[in-house]
Amino acid sequence: GQQVMQIPQYQHVQEGEDFTTYCNSSTTLSNIQWYKQRPGGHPVFLIQLVKSGEVKKQKRLTFQFGEAKKNSSLHITATQTTDVGTYFCAGGGNEKLTFGTGTRLTIIP
Amino acid sequence: GAVVSQHPSWVICKSGTSVKIECRSLDFQATTMFWYRQFPKQSLMLMATSNEGSKATYEQGVEKDKFLINHASLTLSTLTVTSAHPEDSSFYICSARDRTSGRASVVDTQYFGPGTRLTVL
Numbered sequence: 178g179q180q181v182m183q184i185p186q187y188q189h190v191q192e193g194e195d196f197t198t199y200c201n202s203s204t205t206l207s208n209i210q211w212y213k214q215r216p217g218g219h220p221v222f223l224i225q226l227v228k229s230g231e232v233k234k235q236k237r238l239t240f241q242f243g244e245a246k247k248n249s250s251l252h253i254t255a256t257q258t259t260d261v262g263t264y265f266c267a268g269g270g271n272e273k274l275t276f277g278t279g280t281r282l283t284i285i286p
Numbered sequence: 287g288a289v290v291s292q293h294p295s296w297v298i299c300k301s302g303t304s305v306k307i308e309c310r311s312l313d314f315q316a317t318t319m320f321w322y323r324q325f326p327k328q329s330l331m332l333m334a335t336s337n338e339g340s341k342a343t344y345e346q347g348v349e350k351d352k353f354l355i356n357h358a359s360l361t362l363s364t365l366t367v368t369s370a371h372p373e374d375s376s377f378y379i380c381s382a383r384d385r386t387s388g389r390a391s392v393v394d395t396q397y398f399g400p401g402t403r404l405t406v407l
Binding site: 275277278279 | 395400
């Protein structure tokens with residue numbers, strides 16, 4: 178079946194440093210979605226990318242969808258303590274979402 | 287935006303009992319709802335797809351007789367964990383797909399509920 182992997186599994190950064198998580202799918206995706214889950218919370222939708230090579234920005238967050246629609250990345254510029262949490266990508270296709278393994282971000286003040 | 291609620295938010299039960307979890311779409315109709323399970327420090331794993339008025343579609347390895355799903359209306363799906371055991375302790379999260387967005391485009395927007403934390407003693 179479809180597998181969606183993310184690297185790194187964990188990332189500890191100093192506040193103000195940048196952060197990037199990478200998402201790779203074993204199959205071509207119709208779309209990719211990104212979610213953020215705070216400790217003890219539920220996934221919160223961040224963004225959805227549909228087009229090959231698409232790049233979208235949300236303030237300090239930049240999302241990319243690969244040309245082959247099999248990989249994606251999330252980059253956070255100048256991290257803040259409010260960015261802590263686990264970031265999941267989720268591949269869309271066949272009406273279902275397949276969640277990636279997640280990257281847990283911790284911020285060192 | 288679309289809102290999905292879950293009830294209860296947490297439950298503690300004894301081994302062998304059954305627990306029902308409700309998932310409601312509050313301001314939209316959802317022909318399709320999804321049930322996920324998340325163990326500590328792990329990703330969300332899809333358990334089943336719940337379609338209004340028809341039988342749920344279970345993912346491989348998920349016991350349909352243990353995890354009973356009912357989607358009786360366009361705004362409510364229920365998951366019943368039957369004869370719960372400690373290994374069923376987990377965070378159960380539902381999501382609902384907005385019927386209108388599903389019809390209007392090819393994208394697959396799901397709205398997640400706040401989750402139900404189940405602890406089986």
